[in-house]
Amino acid sequence: MTLLRPTLLALALAGATGYANAAVVIRGARVIDGTGAPPREDVTMVIDGDHISLMGPGLRAKMPAGTQVIDYTGKTIIPGLVSDHGHIGSVDGTKSGLPALYTRDNSLRQLRQWRAYGVTTVTSLGVNNPDVFYPLRADLHAGKADGADLFGADRGIGVPNGAPPAKMMQAGPSQLDRPTTAEEARADVDAAAARGTDLVKIWLDDFNGSLPVKMKPEIWHAVIDEAHAKHLRVAAHVYYLDDARQLVDAGVDILAHGVRDKLVDQGFIDAMKQHGTWYIATLDLNEAAFVYARHPGWMDQPFFQHAVQPDLARQFADGAWRDKVNNDGSTPVNEEALQVNLKNLKTLHDAGANIGFGTDAGAMPLRIPGFAEHRELALMVDAGLTPLQAIHIATQSAAQLLGLDDRGVLANGKRADFIVLDKDPSSNIEATTTIDAVWQRGRQVAGRVDAFKP
Numbered sequence: 125m126t127l128l129r130p131t132l133l134a135l136a137l138a139g140a141t142g143y144a145n146a147a148v149v150i151r152g153a154r155v156i157d158g159t160g161a162p163p164r165e166d167v168t169m170v171i172d173g174d175h176i177s178l179m180g181p182g183l184r185a186k187m188p189a190g191t192q193v194i195d196y197t198g199k200t201i202i203p204g205l206v207s208d209h210g211h212i213g214s215v216d217g218t219k220s221g222l223p224a225l226y227t228r229d230n231s232l233r234q235l236r237q238w239r240a241y242g243v244t245t246v247t248s249l250g251v252n253n254p255d256v257f258y259p260l261r262a263d264l265h266a267g268k269a270d271g272a273d274l275f276g277a278d279r280g281i282g283v284p285n286g287a288p289p290a291k292m293m294q295a296g297p298s299q300l301d302r303p304t305t306a307e308e309a310r311a312d313v314d315a316a317a318a319r320g321t322d323l324v325k326i327w328l329d330d331f332n333g334s335l336p337v338k339m340k341p342e343i344w345h346a347v348i349d350e351a352h353a354k355h356l357r358v359a360a361h362v363y364y365l366d367d368a369r370q371l372v373d374a375g376v377d378i379l380a381h382g383v384r385d386k387l388v389d390q391g392f393i394d395a396m397k398q399h400g401t402w403y404i405a406t407l408d409l410n411e412a413a414f415v416y417a418r419h420p421g422w423m424d425q426p427f428f429q430h431a432v433q434p435d436l437a438r439q440f441a442d443g444a445w446r447d448k449v450n451n452d453g454s455t456p457v458n459e460e461a462l463q464v465n466l467k468n469l470k471t472l473h474d475a476g477a478n479i480g481f482g483t484d485a486g487a488m489p490l491r492i493p494g495f496a497e498h499r500e501l502a503l504m505v506d507a508g509l510t511p512l513q514a515i516h517i518a519t520q521s522a523a524q525l526l527g528l529d530d531r532g533v534l535a536n537g538k539r540a541d542f543i544v545l546d547k548d549p550s551s552n553i554e555a556t557t558t559i560d561a562v563w564q565r566g567r568q569v570a571g572r573v574d575a576f577k578p
């Protein structure tokens with residue numbers, strides 16, 4: 125990195141006129157840039173409109189009149205987190221899966237929560253209502269709506285009488301396709317492509333044997349083939365290793381959940397690497413199914429409480445609900461699934477597979493937007509990754525999964541999306557919860573989460 129010389133800085137500031145924002149100089153902070161590199165001390169960042177125009181080691185030159193200088197000495201800055209797997213418009217309080225919840229206002233409520241927690245880009249990976257989703261995506265891309273920037277996978281392609289389960293996702297035909305033939309599946313992909321989807325989503329699972337059928341191979345083969353013909357990538361909901369293996373061999377682009385029934389084997393690892401398949405573990409999903417009934421200490425912290433809507437907080441405080449979860453037969457299954465998921469993430473990461481970042485937050489009430497992503501980071505470290513590796517996955521890698529090279533790292537020319545932390549997470553990942561401020565597109569959009577109302 126070159127030293128910032130006063131002349132360079134003056135040029136950067138002089139050029140910062142193309143946007144509504146005046147030039148902003150941020151200085152003094154320790155910066156973790158998202159590439160996996162160690163933190164750098166006393167970094168100066170010049171922000172020009174929505175992006176970083178110059179970044180380098182500290183400088184204490186006199187700034188031109190009109191420059192806003194913000195001193196973050198003692199703070200640590202990391203890139204805004206990028207979620208590759210969440211859902212908008214599916215949850216409100218303890219209600220979920222109803223088509224009526226898929227409104228612009230409810231979606232924006234969640235996207236503002238994600239952003240308040242430092243998740244500045246979110247992928248709604250299926251079950252979207254196109255009439256609401258596409259105008260909202262356009263407004264967020266253009267900075268005309270307040271919330272995390274939005275990408276997504278249109279409605280998604282499920283199975284008649286199969287996944288996603290109708291009792292979990294009471295989504296009507298406006299939010300989900302359930303083709304019965306390969307031809308119908310191709311037509312559904314074509315329609316999503318015509319609407320401008322970012323990705324195509326499929327479900328290959330029987331939800332622990334609770335569903336009578338899984339997606340037929342002729343259907344998912346047709347979806348992958350048609351999506352690739354339209355230059356779209358396919359993300360698959362999976363649970364079982366054998367399903368994941370078949371999909372990877374058939375060229376699926378993204379596994380949207382971790383493999384949770386078995387430890388991955390060398391053949392699977394080799395296939396993932398050979399195809400360059402992305403892997404999103406969603407560790408928090410399995411933990412969220414049981415952990416709130418046990419009331420861990422972090423549930424008493426403001427960082428958690430400000431992410432929980434009142435109806436959900438009442439549920440967490442209800443002894444009968446907690447007893448029911450603690451005694452439910454699915455709880456040991458989810459605990460075991462989490463352990464397998466942790467091990468598989470570590471194995472695939474160490475083998476050099478492409479790892480993305482997501483939690484499935486927003487799909488169900490217990491998957492809490494914003495909080496889930498920080499819990500996911502902590503679980504990645506429990507899995508054996510270093511904090512810097514976890515942050516790299518949640519920023520640069522997650523952006524790469526989406527094909528975005530304008531974000532995910534803090535460097536010249538990149539979007540000025542970042543989180544200002546009180547503490548340094550490079551040695552203790554829980555420091556990502558010490559949010560002082562969130563910046564998006566070159567302006568501060570949130571302060572401490574204590575000020576956020578869910």
Ligand SMILES: [Zn+2]
Binds near residue numbers: 210211484487
């Ligand atoms: Zn999902």
